[in-house]
Amino acid sequence: MSYTINQTIAQELSVRQEQVNAAIALLDDGNTVPFIARYRKEVTGGLDDTQLRNLESRLGYLREMEDRRQVILKSIGEQGKLTPELEAELRAADSKTRLEDLYLPYKPKRRTKGQIAIEAGLEPLADSLWADPSQTPETAAEAFIDADKGFADSKAVLDGARAILMERFAEDAALLEKIRRHLQGQAELTSRVVAGKEHEGAKFKDYFEYNEPLKNIPSHRALALFRGRNEGVLQLALNADPDQEEGGRSSYCEVIIADHYGVKPGTQPADSWRKQVISWAWRIKILMHLETELMAALREKAEDGAMQVFADNLKDLLMAAPAGPRITLALDPGLRTGCKVAVVDQTGKLLDTATIYPHQPQRQVAQSAATVLALIAKHNVDLIAIGNGTASRETDSFVATLLKENNLKIQSVMVSEAGASVYSASELAANEFPNLDVSLRGAVSIGRRLQDPLAELVKIDPKSIGVGQYQHDVSQSMLAKRLDAVVEDCVNAVGVDVNTASPALLTRVAGLNGTIAQNIVNYRDENGRFESRTTLKKVARLGPKAFEQCAGFLRIMNGKNPLDSSAVHPESYAVVKNIAAANDKALDAIIGNSDFLKSLKPADYTDEQFGLPTVTDIIRELDKPGRDPRPEFKTATFAEGVHEVKDLIPGMVLEGVITNVTNFGAFVDVGVHQDGLVHISALSDKFVADPREVVKAGDIVKVKVMEVDLQRKRIGMSMRLSDEPGQEKPARKPQGQSPRQNPSRSSQGNGQHNASGNAAGNATNGAMGGAFAAAFANAKKK
Structure with a gap:
């Protein structure tokens, strides 16, 4: 098998x-x-x-x-x-x-009405009436009356015979597959508000009277509907016959049942009874069974889609460009409690901390400036990281003024602090900084994540990083498994410096676990830095299999063997030595020698153990040993004077950073403590089926402000800079796409989200109008 x-x-x-x-x-x-x-x-x-x-x-x-x-x-x-x-x-x-x-x-099951009828000997009657409609059901049933068995009259007998056939049809695998295919292609999901829940469930108002073909429902709308049902606001049902007038007496699925068994009900005595059997089998047995199954399948598909969105965003975030090993001063902004300051060296080691109060109510601007300048001079700081939480723009302005007045050429960067508080209060942070205040730990994390987002973010539960879509509505175990795989792939794609990596980062390296990772750090603390990969074999519990799996992903910078800082696996070092020997060159002379390496023919150095793919990869790695696959470090420049939502004016063109990408659009941080939404229809002048075709988390983009809702702090944006606020745009559809037959139904367009994270349909494909404002579910209030 x-x-x-x-x-x-x-x-x-x-x-x-x-x-x-x-x-x-x-x-x-x-x-x-x-x-x-x-x-x-x-x-x-x-x-x-x-x-x-x-x-x-x-x-x-x-x-x-x-x-x-x-x-x-x-x-x-x-x-x-x-x-x-x-x-x-x-x-x-x-x-x-x-x-x-x-x-x-x-399948073993409780005794059903059909089984009881079979035990009472009614199966021959059921088969006879089904096969020969010329009989009068009531007359035929009289011979089977048996009060001792619970069938005291012909009506009870016929009910029993009907139950036998209903259960038989509901367990016919071939029939179920026919009806299932029909429903998957033709059925609609309907949603209606539960009576009396209109006010309480206002956030689901777009689903109070909603219909959409089952096959068309995107994951974010499906999860919104299920959330509405779980909260007792919505009633969901499957409509097998959407083209039929409401209240129709029969279903096309009954035709499928009749055709499956070759039955054509006419006017013979038992035809009415047979038609009733078909109708009841469909409505009472098969519909309930398949509705439950298809709803579960829809949810499973929606959850998978939501988890994939999260995984894709997480990968983009983890693989974001690192600022690199630069001495960094980090500020975790605050008002009443002050701004927490931490200075970390090139490796992320904590050097110094402070708390300053440059904002209201203390307004100690001069003292705060003096403290920051002293730290910059003392530690030769060349990079400043500012968390994007409360008072971030005020802190950004404070730093900009300080740098300008003192003619300091230091780059200042706004950094997402999503999850920093989770790390600060974690056991991991407590072990790393047992005597440091929780809030100061957050400042350290902000600085480190600017230096190397991947190395710092692996310390935080991926679900706390804030780039998901309906992450709390999906299977948490499946989500964790999917996200762990993403983290593992990212860590190993970049590689890890074994002499500086934290236990959290080492744990994500192929072949290692938490225990071995901690053992590596303990060995490093007791014996000093690792000078070669082979020394890893001395680490407790790091056996031959673990070494084989992890060695190629662990880097020894400035070690005894230059190959230890590359992605060349120790098992392949012999290939490099053969290349050097065959060309009469020293090992150091070929590493990084692009002209020489490009002249080589990989096939000349293959053998039974190392084939063409491996040799090709080795030569490529020797050209740029230990190269980082992540992009070049760039930052967005927020507009001066735009610090809060109230500072935004429709028509403004701003630079911002993509913070989250969902199925219905992308969220953008423009420095006002509230992400704005670029709906999927406003990402490009061309039709966009998937927002990730255009943007990904971390991208720097220019957007135009289209709509500002001060009361609810909602911002509508467009990446089509030719758009004008309030101007209706024609819907953009892919070639060959036809509009819905019933334009009055509220499932049109790409769908949007309301303030609690629930999809709200009825969004036009082009304009940013009033319905747009409902799409801000997952925007983080910073």
Whole structure:
């Protein structure tokens, strides 16, 4: 059966089965995804980390399904009902849904009305009336009346016969699949407000009278609807016949049932009864079953979409450009409690702290300036980080004035402090700074995250970083697993300096765990810096397998072997030595020698162990050893005099930073303590299906202010700088997209979010008008 699993994955990923076989073997042998992606390209045929993550996830699903298949086969076999035909169907089932459909008739369950009727001997009557409608049901039923068995009259008998057929139809896997396909393609999800909840659930008002095809509902709208239902505000239902007049008596699904069994009800005596059986089977059994199933599938798909949005944003944030090893003075702004100041050296080591009060109510501007200038001079500071929380723009102005008046050429940068307070109060921070005030720990974190966002953000639970979409509405265990994979891939893509890395960062390196990471730090503290990768083998519990997995991702800067600072794995050092020897050059002479390296032919240095992909990667790495894959460090310049939402005027063009990207648009920080929204329709003059096609978290963009709601502190923006506030724009649709048949329904457009994070439809594709303001759910109040 493993062959079938491997074959299925190969088809889904559009790769060769040999690649899948090799990757699964490596995973089963305890190898990590980053290690396989980087150092086992020959084995897997070059599968990258994204393909391997998808393979790993799919492998888990298919193996769970295979385990379930064996349980079902055993259960039916023990009942003595496993025919060769049924076994073949079960073995061919390609989804958990199909497996459960086939298992339904044999699944142990409580005694039902149909089972009671069968036990009373009514099954022959049910079969007879279904097959021969020329009989009069009441007359045929008289022969089966048995008060002792609970069927005292013909009505009770016919009810029992009907229950037998209803349950049989509801457990017919082939029929269920036909109806399921129809519903997936044609059904609508409807939402209505629960009577009396109109005021309490005002935030869901766009869903009080809502309909949308099931297949069209995006993840953020689906999760909003489910949240409304969970809060008791909305009632959700599946409408199988959206084109039918409300209150219609029959459903097209009843036609599907009749056609499936080759029944064409006419005017014969039992036809009315047969039609009733079909109708009841659909409305009471099948609809309820499939509605629950399809709602669950919609939620699962929506959760997956929301988790992917979070994962993509997190990756962009972690891979943001680092300012680098520069002595940094960090300020965590505040008003009444003052601004907390921390100075960290090039490695992030804390050098000094202070608290200043440059703002109201104390307004100690001169004293505060003197303190900051003294710290700058004492530690030779060349970078200033300012947290973007309360009083951030006031602090930014204070620093700008101080630098200008003292003619200091020091760069000042606004830094997101999302999650800094979570880190400050964490056990990790307490262990790192046991005698430091919690608020000062936050300033340290702000400075470090400017120097190296990845190294600092790994200390914070990814769910606290603030770049998700409906993150609290999804499976928390699945979300944590997805985000942990992102962090692991980012850390290993960049590499880690083993002599400066924190335990939190080391824990994310392939092959390491919390215990080994702490052991590395303990060894470093007791014995001094690591001078070579081989020394890592002396660390407690870092065995051969862990060393194999982690060694290539750990860097030894300025060590004994120059290769230890590169991504070349120790197992491949012999290849580099062979290249040097074959060309009569010293090792130092080839590292970074671009002209020489570009002249090499990788195929000349391959052997049985190291193939062309590995040798090619080695030569590329030697050209720029230890290169950082992250982009060049850049910062946004906020407009002078624009500090609060009230300072914004429609029509202003401002520079800002993308803080979060969702399915419905992107949030932008322009320095007013409240992110503005660029709706998906205003990201570009071209149709945009996915906002990430245009922007990602951390991007510096220019936006035009389109709408300002002072009362609710909501800002509407556009990246189409030719747009004018209040000007309606024509809807932009992809080629071939047709409008909804019923334009009065509120599910049009791309959908937006209201103030509590719930989707609000009815947004036009082009304008930023009043409905726009409902889209500010996930904007952080800074």
